[in-house]
Amino acid sequence: MGKVTVIGAGNVGATAAENIARAEVTNEVILLDIKENFAEGKALDQWQTSPVNYFNTRITGTTNDYSKTAGSDVVVITSGVPRRPGMSRDDLIATNAKIVKTVTENVIKHSPNAILVIVSNPLDVMTYQAYVTSRFPSTRVIGMAGILDTARYRAFLAEKLNVSPKDIQAVLMGGHGDTMVPLPRYTTVSGIPVTEFLDDETLEAIIDRTKKGGGEIVNLLGTSGWYAPGAAAAQMVVAILRDSKRIFPCCVYLNGEYGIKDLYLGAPVKLGRNGVEEIIELKLNDAEKALLKESADAVREVVDALKAMAV
Numbered sequence: 367m368g369k370v371t372v373i374g375a376g377n378v379g380a381t382a383a384e385n386i387a388r389a390e391v392t393n394e395v396i397l398l399d400i401k402e403n404f405a406e407g408k409a410l411d412q413w414q415t416s417p418v419n420y421f422n423t424r425i426t427g428t429t430n431d432y433s434k435t436a437g438s439d440v441v442v443i444t445s446g447v448p449r450r451p452g453m454s455r456d457d458l459i460a461t462n463a464k465i466v467k468t469v470t471e472n473v474i475k476h477s478p479n480a481i482l483v484i485v486s487n488p489l490d491v492m493t494y495q496a497y498v499t500s501r502f503p504s505t506r507v508i509g510m511a512g513i514l515d516t517a518r519y520r521a522f523l524a525e526k527l528n529v530s531p532k533d534i535q536a537v538l539m540g541g542h543g544d545t546m547v548p549l550p551r552y553t554t555v556s557g558i559p560v561t562e563f564l565d566d567e568t569l570e571a572i573i574d575r576t577k578k579g580g581g582e583i584v585n586l587l588g589t590s591g592w593y594a595p596g597a598a599a600a601q602m603v604v605a606i607l608r609d610s611k612r613i614f615p616c617c618v619y620l621n622g623e624y625g626i627k628d629l630y631l632g633a634p635v636k637l638g639r640n641g642v643e644e645i646i647e648l649k650l651n652d653a654e655k656a657l658l659k660e661s662a663d664a665v666r667e668v669v670d671a672l673k674a675m676a677v
Contacts, residue, residue, distance in 0.1 A: 367393040370603055371435040371477070373469050374444035375399035375408045375427065377589075378485060381596025382442055382603075384412050387423040389600065391607040396435050397427045405429060436476040440603050443496065445469050446486040448590060455488075456671055462486055463495045463677040470499040481606055481641045484509045484617070485599050489542040490665045491672050493617050494630045504619030505642040511542035512615025512632045513598040518579040519548060522572045527563055529555060536560075537648070538615050539632050540661030543580075546632065547657045548573045552648065602637060609639035618642050624650070626662050629669065 370392045372383040376399075383397045397412075399405040409427030416422070428434040435441065446462035449455075466486050473480065482500060484507070486492040493509030500507060515538045524531035533556040540547035550569055553560040560569065575582070583591040605612040616635050620626040623633065623645050636644040650658065 367391070368439040368607065369394045369396065369435075369437055370440045370442070370607070371396040371398060371438040371473070371480075372442045372444065373398050373435075373473065374446075374486075375401075375405035376444065377592030378595045378599070379442070379444040380408045380412070381592050382444065382485070382599040383409070383425060384415075385597050385600030386442075386603050387412065387416075387425050388419055388421050389604045390421050390423055391604050392423060392439065395423055395425045396438070397425060398430065398432070398435060399427070400430050402429050432472040432476050435473065438473075438477040438480045440483060440606055441473050441477060441480045442483045442485060442599050442603060443469055443473070443492075444485040444599070446492065448487075455668070456675075459488060459491060459668065459672055460675050460677065462488070462492055463672055463675065466492045466495045467499045467677055470496045474500050474502070481506045482508070483599055483602050483606075485595060487542075488668060490617055490630050490632075491668045494619075494669055495672065495677070497619060497630065503641075504621070505640060507619070508602065508635075508637075508642060509542075509617025509630060509632075510595070510599045510602055511617045512538050512634075513601055514595050515542065515546055515548075515576060515579070515632075516615055517594055517598060519553075519572065519576040522575055523553070523555075523560065523564075526568065526572060527555065534560075537634050538576075539634070539648075540658055541631060541665040542617065544577050545661035545664045546577055547654065547661055548576060549648070549650075549654060551651075551654075605637040606639060606641060611636050611638045611643065613637075613646065616642070618645060620645070623647055624655075624658060626658075629662060629666055631658075631662055631665055 405427030537552040
């Protein structure tokens with residue numbers, strides 16, 4: 367059944383680890399953190415839920431001992447610092463790129479065949495950093511953003527329409543954040559286009575709320591959310607290990623698809639045992655293409671800033 371490692375035992379990492387363990391897709395989940403005894407404590411607490419939540423997956427914590435992660439099938443990387451007041455975007459990029467680079471180097475030393483799922487922010491750029499550092503095929507380095515963004519979008523729609531969130535399907539593309547590209551044409555409620563339920567103005571308000579979804583949580587909690595991001599990362603791991611060929615929006619390496627080259631960006635993909643099994647190219651209309659280009663340009667600007675730093 368194999369092994370999954372989650373790097374970073376903070377709120378997002380711990381939530382991802384718990385969700386993966388409960389899905390019973392692997393024998394072992396390793397939770398690693400640099401803070402002494404932190405991952406060990408979180409893992410022990412989670413393992414003690416196994417008789418209650420009825421799962422067999424063994425959860426083990428370790429303080430920065432990457433040898434314990436050896437032979438992992440999937441590694442989820444959540445490491446990095448949040449943006450603090452007075453911290454510039456470039457400061458955040460430089461700090462987190464160094465962290466992601468170091469973590470990736472340690473991971474690949476012990477798990478050369480792993481699939482990497484990146485959750486660290488700024489997401490699109492950190493996924494690119496992990497890809498460059500690992501030198502893995504791009505199909506094995508995937509960023510988690512689209513599942514979280516569509517989850518927010520679908521949750522808001524379910525609330526507005528007073529329907530089950532289970533019945534709402536949606537696709538989002540582009541960068542993670544203000545330039546994401548929701549696609550109302552591909553949003554359905556049990557197969558019925560969402561435009562049959564909502565007028566343009568209402569839909570635009572929900573899309574706007576989705577774009578600012580992370581900020582809304584920060585304003586309420588004083589920190590970013592973790593239940594939805596952790597669950598979203600776990601859903602990717604489960605799809606990969608079950609080889610379920612599920613179609614999800616993920617941050618993937620585009621090299622010609624949608625006319626975009628050498629860039630990690632959100633697009634719908636088929637996830638399976640090999641990681642990204644296929645990038646699905648939707649027939650976008652001119653307005654959607656323009657929004658995607660705008661989003662790609664914004665992400666490329668940050669990638670260029672990263673390259674200039676020579677981390």
